[in-house]
Amino acid sequence: MSLRDLVQEQAVARMSSAERLDAVRAMRLYFQRPEEPGFLVSETEDGALVPVFTSWERLALFAGACDWASTTAEDLAELLPEGVRALVDPLGPEPGPFLLDADVLRTADTEQGR
Template identity: 70%
Template sequence: MSEREKWAALRAMRLYFQRPENPGFLVSETPEGGPLVAVFTTVEGLARFAGACSWASTTAEDLVGLLPEGVRALVDPLGERPFLLDAGVLSEAEVQQEGEGRG
């Protein structure tokens, strides 16, 4: 997979998260990472983290647009390669895609 394809896949990646009773996100305040929302690349990953729960899903791009300002998503916190996702990461992906399109 080319770098361009990887960045496009990141933007379109479907992410799953625990749905609270009221619309919004379950935000955890962390001492070093600030406010975070745990999200997962599979429903099974969410179940390992939260057990049986109500859930929702959306694309990574839409999720970043829906998060409150200053809140980042921690993708697959129990996985082998967790990573932080925010508007900066997706902006970097867009710049990377544009740069490769010119080459």
């Protein structure tokens, strides 16, 4: 683990759950842009997923040279069709990939009075 990773881990550990949620919402995510407006959705055993990445370099490692777009996680949650989740950094290093569920973000907004 690098010093940068250690400092970041400690900073996140000191955040309140609301601060962590705000940080996730503001995160910039990159995804492969299809020919038609929308997302490239993969049907899996666990449901419909859209692969998204925390950098365009990670997107390139996954998809190669491709058309791409980016948005914040908050906007992505609004744009994803109901029942579709985003898989963040499917090939990412530790701590590994995680699911971004738009329904969870919407529920958190309701609970926080947003």
